Amino acid sequence: MDLRQLRVFVAVVDAGTFTDAAARLGVSQATASRTVAALEAALGARLLQRNTRHVGLTGTGAQVLPIARRVLDEVAHLERVVEQSRGELRVGYAWAALGKHTRRVQKAWSATHPRTPLVFVQTNTPTAGLAEGTADVAVIRRALDDPRFDTALVGVESRYAAVSTDSPLARRRSVRIDDLTRYTLAIDARTGTTTLDLWPPGSAPAKVRSTTGVDEWLTLIAAGQAVGITSEATANQNPRPGVAFRAVRDAPPIPVWLAWWRDDVPPRLPDLLGLVCEAYR
Structure with a gap:
């Protein structure tokens, strides 16, 4: 079973016929029919009742349909989240971002990277959102002894x-x-x-x-x-x-680090490090 099979199955139900569903999906009627048959084979159950003019749901198909819709909705949501994260740089923090330097860094970043918003996200966890996936870079004020992450000291605070x-x-x-x-x-x-x-x-x-x-x-x-x-x-x-x-x-004083995933270095990280270090200097 794969997502393409679920998409075709839902499209056939919504369209009412394999021919109309195939036209909406940009595939042949035979391809749509084979794809739904492959889904039925994978599940081991008949989902659609077929005749020459119309298709209808079987009892099992009626139970599968809302689940298929939820799966496809969740996948679409996941794709939107990933696409959004590519368009901005998210900086996580547990308590207080960069303090008095926060606005200065945001303004400097906006001037040099107008198409990539610098967004600060509060997540009160030891990794300030890195491990949770809510941040691409994190402001850390406690030593982060975790081999998954790299860190750079950017300044100190009283x-x-x-x-x-x-x-x-x-x-x-x-x-x-x-x-x-x-x-x-x-x-x-x-x-x-x-x-x-x-x-x-x-x-x-x-x-x-x-x-x-x-x-x-x-x-x-x-x-x-x-x-x-x-x-x-x-x-x-x-x-x-x-x-x-x-x-x-x-x-x-309290040391301040920026942290990021060792195997997934955010784009433009050197630019951010430079701005933050300059602000603390």
Whole structure:
């Protein structure tokens, strides 16, 4: 059984005769007839009742027809998705794209590649959409130890604390990492950049609250139920009423990589790498 057989079968049912279906498909009547016969042989069941003027569905054919239509619709959808992905470059990110550099990179890309939109897609997974197929390139802020992907370091970002605007810490221009130890720390262990390794042994926050994404993380912090540490990009791209971002002056910076499939390098990747590196410089 193959897709061509399903297409001919559906066309014959819709047209009502092999002759009319063959005309619509641009094949001979004999070819249409043989194709449906091959489908019936593959399934081991008669699908159509034939006479000299008209064809009708058998009981089995009536059950097969809606399934055949669904299969063909899904294949058509798959082809549309692939065609669309060829016409744009999708950049995945888990939390905050390229931060303050996002718009600059998009404008520069649009000026040099007007026929290939640069689209940023949020996918909160460790590969920021690469493994899931929603992105061609991904912005990664955690080391990606996966042999399927190649990476390139494009820049570094400062770390910022996120605290409730009601917190005493919000009245400071910057904070130290030890200032956060007496608060509950919100962490996204799957895609976030914060781990307890930022603190010396024995001095990490005693309470940790797990989150599953930036929105949940910000909601907890705005309510005063936790504090967080994140990249400069999050502070730039995710302002939230009730949340104050303050630089953490003694925390190490966060490296930023672009990642892509090793065996499926996106077109124009060098151009994108050049723009992003220039923006971070």
